[in-house]
Amino acid sequence: MMNKKNVAISGNHRRPGLTYWEKSQNLWGWLFIFPTMLGLVILNIWPMLQSFYQTFFRTGDFGRGNIYIGGQNYIQLLKDSEVWQALWNTLKLTLLQVPVSIAIALVLAVLLNRKMRGRAVYRAIFFLPMIAAPAAVAMVWKWLYNSQFGLLNHLFHTKIEWISNPAIAWISIAVIGIWSSIGYNMVLFLAGLQDIPKDYYEAGAIDGATGPAAFFRITLPLLSPMIFFVLVTSVISGLQVFDSIYMIMSKSNPALPKTQTIVYLFYQYSFVNGNKGYGSTIVILLLAVIMLITALQMKLQKKWVFYN
Amino acid sequence: MKTKSILSALLAGALTLTMTACSSSGSSTGTTTTKSADTQATDTGATTATGDESTATSEDSLTPSGSSDALEVLIWDTNQQPGIQEILDEFTEKTGIKTDLQVKSWDSYWTLLEAAAQAGGLPDVMWMHSNVSQMYMKNGLLLKLDDYIADSTEIDLSNYMSEITDLYTYDGATYGIPKDYDTIALWYNKTMFDAAGLSYPDATWTWDDLYENAKKLTKSDGSQYGFTLSPSNNQAGYYNVIYSMGGKVLSDDKKTSAYDDPTTIEAMELVGKIVADTCPDVTTMSETGDDVLFESGTVAMTTQGSWMVPAFKSNEYVAENCDVAVLPYAASTKTRASICNGLGWTASATSERPDDCWTLLEWLGSKDMQLKQAELGVTMSAYLNTSDAWAQNTDLFNLQAYLDVTTEQTGDATNELILRPYTYKTTVWEDAANQAFVSAWTDTSQMESVCKSVAQEMNTAISQENS
Structure with a gap:
């Protein structure tokens, strides 16, 4: 639940004309959530996209020779x-x-x-x-x-x-x-x-x-x-x-x-x-x-x- | 606020999706019943058994528990584990090559193997089954053995049952060394027969005799049933009835279903009659496997494969009260048919040590070790003329019953061995048939229509196979 919140909120932080302090805060913020983000992308988001991609195929044995079959x-x-x-x-x-x-x-x-x-x-x-x-x-x-x-x-x-x-x-x-x-x-x-x-x-x-x-x-x-x-x-x-x-x-x-x-x-x-x-x-x-x-x-x- | 909530919803949903693509890891579970694995040593039915002790096996991945220089060996039957381990220990002693034997339950075995194949990490040496052997061979996942066999003094394929050798041959190339073969026989509870004053089953029995006797052994209060036959017990159960009556499950060219064949339907009607009048409710049979119902003294008879002998041997109740007889035959054809199948020892095509794998396969297929497998009572061996040794592995039961069906004739009936029906992806249509028959078992008057719809479903499944 935590990482979701972070991702959701982080979008609101980009405002023009940030002070040095804000910039530094911003950088550190990103740095701290980076490991979680990385895990999320590799373990959740990328497989999710792959799953979605697979729905348009008749998958072959052992994931080889997938045939595109549209919808x-x-x-x-x-x-x-x-x-x-x-x-x-x-x-x-x-x-x-x-x-x-x-x-x-x-x-x-x-x-x-x-x-x-x-x-x-x-x-x-x-x-x-x-x-x-x-x-x-x-x-x-x-x-x-x-x-x-x-x-x-x-x-x-x-x-x-x-x-x-x-x-x-x-x-x-x-x-x-x-x-x-x-x-x-x-x-x-x-x-x-x-x-x-x-x-x-x-x-x-x-x-x-x-x-x-x-x-x-x-x-x-x-x-x-x-x-x-x-x-x-x-x-x-x-x-x-x-x-x-x-x-x-x-x-x-x-x-x-x-x-x-x-x-x-x-x-x-x-x-x-x-x-x-x-x-x-x-x-x-x-x-x-x-x-x-x-x-x-x-x-x-x-x-x-x-x-x- | 709005974007935030939509985004959270999106992400929440995303967590579900992740499950698809991460293959094996997301799907496996922590524990399984060994019992259910045993039940289906070579049968592919559903997970059924309960009420027995369970052993926790790690299902998540292939984690070598021994040293990393050991060959990984994967099998699915805990009943056979002690015997196989003994044979492997002797191998290590002789050759210095270490092995690491792992057992998975039948269901997770195939899930795991498929994921491992996709990731290029099959275990070094493993069991193969006719259900999917074609698929594994065609995709080049198994080590091709022809050159090794040609150079070997130990292995000569003509020494094994040719039916089993054929199962692990694809496009003229050999990928597996036959391990064993199995037949089916009729187990009965002597104590219950004695109490009812009935004579034990023998070679004169037809399926109608089985029905009559089972009916007499069924008590109206539900405390005892004459027979048990779960809808998923195909190989050891209704396949034998179908083929003995001259019916079929699959056409000879393996392209179409034969469940809509009139003779097959006739056989299934008889099965329905037996189920309706002599077996526990399908609900009971789905919760408790045929073997467990027999072991617990709930039913008087059950048909079981020869791979179940180690389990029955170690069950005190069965050892004391039960014995085994040859399968009944069909009166209409004077034929007794037993489904027969056999496993193959295969090695991974991507193993880093193909030569060591071969040394092990050669060992497992050698005459001495095949004989040892039979003597230990692990299973009947695929090596010709070793079965007598197997029949003598215990004097608790008349194991000759399993061998009688391999001869020309017993009593009045001609014997036939029928190779377990298989296609390129057997599991798909077999599972569908097992599930569909549940409704025919619940209401046996629907048997014919269910058979016909199973045939349709099966034809669709076969036409979608990528062979």
């Missing part, structure tokens, strides 16, 4: 119901995962912001999922969910097909996402909460705002910039879910068509079927969707985010 990949994309289903799956997953995760993380953060016994322990426990490798997390959940031998069905004495019933598999996947992101979001909210001066609450208490009223009238508005940040980043990462699908859903899983995400589909085309041209086209679609949603959020933030 054919895009035409195929528009007609490909599998892609649109995957896009809908991805959006559905994000719509469930992000609000629930944010709500739970927010409540936890508020609870753990008080003085209480074992506060550090609780904070550590909730943050733990963030430390585990996503693939390992998915693996463990896969075992928990297994309809034959899984712990969940064993505990509840049920026979629910958590990950192979098309109607509920996507919810099971979302639960993993929620579980893994709560800790991270909670820590961000805690940081946000600690920035809120106590005076507001004291003043509020005098006017009779305590408990829920204080939460909705003081905490929420003052935390809104942080909520906005978490929202934007969660939505973006939600739209890029791959690990859990890849690790949990087998190719013969009846629920796969209703749960596979755009990134999973892109992976299948690009790296399993060796069709990098079409794979890139799929990911361009995702790029467009993410840009659209993010731009929309940027616009809507004026309505609910309060900057002091």
Whole structure:
């Protein structure tokens, strides 16, 4: 997030007639962000352009002998119901995962912001999922969910097909996402909460705002910039879910068509079927969707985010 | 403000795009089930198995764990790892050339290999599979072996099963030394047969017998099923039914699909009947692999490839309760067909030490080591007349069942070995077929229409191959 800000703001610095001091500041500024910029260009921007370039080709074996086919990949994309289903799956997953995760993380953060016994322990426990490798997390959940031998069905004495019933598999996947992101979001909210001066609450208490009223009238508005940040980043990462699908859903899983995400589909085309041209086209679609949603959020933030 | 937000949106999106072009690194994951890799030692189905212990393998890149002067050897089957390691250790002792054996899961093996090929960094020595061998040979990625073979006293290609040698020959040039071959047989749970008072499967069994017995072994409360056959179990599963009944998966010229062939559809209808009446739900089979369902005593029978023997041998439950019999035959044709396939040992064309690579290939293909591979029970060897040694690697099971299908006739039926169907890019249409059959497995009355749509999809895929 930092480097993005730097790049975005740096454009405003070029004003005519800079003083010596300003020039020196300018130079040092650029010098400091240079390593990040370099990484961004080499690792992000150049591959991005290459991906875009690839969408106009039918890529050959091992990236050799690419054939230019114009917009054919895009035409195929528009007609490909599998892609649109995957896009809908991805959006559905994000719509469930992000609000629930944010709500739970927010409540936890508020609870753990008080003085209480074992506060550090609780904070550590909730943050733990963030430390585990996503693939390992998915693996463990896969075992928990297994309809034959899984712990969940064993505990509840049920026979629910958590990950192979098309109607509920996507919810099971979302639960993993929620579980893994709560800790991270909670820590961000805690940081946000600690920035809120106590005076507001004291003043509020005098006017009779305590408990829920204080939460909705003081905490929420003052935390809104942080909520906005978490929202934007969660939505973006939600739209890029791959690990859990890849690790949990087998190719013969009846629920796969209703749960596979755009990134999973892109992976299948690009790296399993060796069709990098079409794979890139799929990911361009995702790029467009993410840009659209993010731009929309940027616009809507004026309505609910309060900057002091 | 406006430009700023648009720019941030752009950049946020840009992060997604980066994923395409950075090839292998972005795609791999940290851990995999070894179990699922085993299941598909030579089968290409989907990742299925669960409930077993998993081993963490580094999937990100080829990182030599040994010294840098070791030859990198890459394989995909953890079941075979101990035996192969033993053979490699002996090689190092004899020649002083060090090796570094690495195992990846079946799925990540091919992802990794393709990325490595594109970057020009294939491992020195690796397994090759008929699914994609044509593509690797055509693109000149594998070391051409003809000159080495001509000068060698150890390797004479006429000593190996010609079908396997052919798989690793392209335009008259040889790129691989045959490693092994595999056949399919029917595993059954003796304890369950005894409890039901049924006699064990034998050479007199037809597919209808399998159906009848499996039905009797299926309990209505879902605690036990007669058979298991996941939609992705093609090589060890329904391919055998199709070919024994005289059907086909692929036309002889490998140009068109044969899933719309009436005999093939008839065979798949029978498969559908077996699935509907004697197997667990497709949901269950997709979560838990056929082999694991068998190992856990959930199902009474399963058809499995000979590459599964090391896994079953080391499973206490199977060792105690189960045995193996020859595949059933088709009553209509009096033919028993087993799909057969074999891997090849190949070397990278860009290896810095081609001569050392060859020394290793020569070692792995030599009569002594092929015999050793069989004796250790790693797999049946491609070297002719070594299979008896393999059949004796354990007395827990009647492994002769895997060899019977390689003879002319067993019982009333003629035996046929069918080479696993492959084209230039087998994986593409095979994956598509596996996924499509899920709906036919869910509702078996749709089998015919699914077969026909699979045929169409397969024809499109084959026509787009760059061969």
